[in-house]
Amino acid sequence: MNTQAVPDVSGEFDFSDAQFKVIAQLAYENFGLDLQPAKRSLVYSRLTRRLRALRLPNFKSYLDLLTGPDGAAEQSEMLSALTTNVTHFFREKHHFDQFRDLILPEAIKSARNGGRVRFWSAGCSAGQEPYSIAMCVLEACPDAARYDIRILATDVDPVILARAKAGLYLSEERDSLPADHKDRMTIAADRPGEFTLVPEVKNLVQFGLLNLVKEWPVRGPFQAIFCRNVAIYFDKLTQARLWSRFAPLLETEGMLFIGHSERISGPAISLFNSTGITSYRRNAQKAEMTSKTEISR
Numbered sequence: 001m002n003t004q005a006v007p008d009v010s011g012e013f014d015f016s017d018a019q020f021k022v023i024a025q026l027a028y029e030n031f032g033l034d035l036q037p038a039k040r041s042l043v044y045s046r047l048t049r050r051l052r053a054l055r056l057p058n059f060k061s062y063l064d065l066l067t068g069p070d071g072a073a074e075q076s077e078m079l080s081a082l083t084t085n086v087t088h089f090f091r092e093k094h095h096f097d098q099f100r101d102l103i104l105p106e107a108i109k110s111a112r113n114g115g116r117v118r119f120w121s122a123g124c125s126a127g128q129e130p131y132s133i134a135m136c137v138l139e140a141c142p143d144a145a146r147y148d149i150r151i152l153a154t155d156v157d158p159v160i161l162a163r164a165k166a167g168l169y170l171s172e173e174r175d176s177l178p179a180d181h182k183d184r185m186t187i188a189a190d191r192p193g194e195f196t197l198v199p200e201v202k203n204l205v206q207f208g209l210l211n212l213v214k215e216w217p218v219r220g221p222f223q224a225i226f227c228r229n230v231a232i233y234f235d236k237l238t239q240a241r242l243w244s245r246f247a248p249l250l251e252t253e254g255m256l257f258i259g260h261s262e263r264i265s266g267p268a269i270s271l272f273n274s275t276g277i278t279s280y281r282r283n284a285q286k287a288e289m290t291s292k293t294e295i296s297r
């Protein structure tokens with residue numbers, strides 16, 4: 001964490017250097033968020049909304065709440081306020097093309113022969129990413145439900161995860177789907193102006209709450225991991241740790257897809273081979289296969 005002087009911001013509530021530092025420390029320890037001093041104005045403006053919503057008189061009361069016995073729920077709200085959930089169906093389409101061409105043929109062959117196939121959308125936000133993966137799977141394997149194929153979709157934010165599970169989206173979003181997917185994989189929702197995915201798509205996805213900087217109660221190996229536009233909030237050290245933790249969870253030929261402005265850095269570079277823009281294959285010689293059992297770190 002950077003400890004340089006914090007630029008002053010003034011406004012409706014007093015917000016001292018010390019208070020900013022406590023929040024930055026909490027956000028770093030609990031969620032890996034890298035809140036440099038330059039982010040102070042953003043932190044102030046995002047969190048004053050929380051103060052108003054909670055009718056708190058000042059940042060001291062807010063810090064008391066965050067660090068008190070019921071702090072966990074508000075820490076999660078704080079993370080939500082400080083990060084974005086922006087996502088959409090088939091975001092960075094080239095990743096889904098690679099997934100379809102380089103991963104799915106073997107994975108489906110394995111599933112048809114009784115194999116276990118797992119994909120992970122880590123930091124899934126409102127669900128468009130895992131449902132896009134599911135649509136690719138169904139397109140390549142219309143009878144996927146008969147096989148042991150699952151998409152694990154996790155996020156640290158319980159509110160966004162509940163939205164992902166519900167899988168309700170505004171009709172405009174449907175326009176971003178390929179034409180045949182629109183027809184075959186979506187249905188109108190009960191509420192006008194909304195749509196949802198057909199049960200065959202939804203049933204392939206399992207959602208779970210998971211903080212990427214804490215323990216991971218997941219069981220590999222995964223044939224592909226999508227962790228996109230999440231590590232962007234982390235500092236270099238946390239990012240490097242994250243990439244290193246993914247490698248042993250991937251199957252020998254497994255792939256990792258990361259966000260458009262993210263790069264694999266640090267010692268983790270040797271664990272992967274680049275296969276294109278922000279996509280990587282596990283370097284089987286370097287990454288140890290420890291994923292047959294549940295991992296603790």
Ligand SMILES: C[S@@+](CC[C@H](N)C(=O)[O-])C[C@H]1O[C@@H](n2cnc3c(N)ncnc32)[C@H](O)[C@@H]1O
Pocket residue numbers: 030031032083084085086087088091122123124125126129154155156157160210211212213227228229230233259
């Ligand atoms: C910008 S969205 C990315 C969604 C999707 N992966 C995509 O690329 O479209 C970032 C997501 O990361 C989640 N996130 C942030 N910090 C996290 C952490 N420590 N562990 C797990 N998820 C986290 C946020 O809750 C948010 O839903």
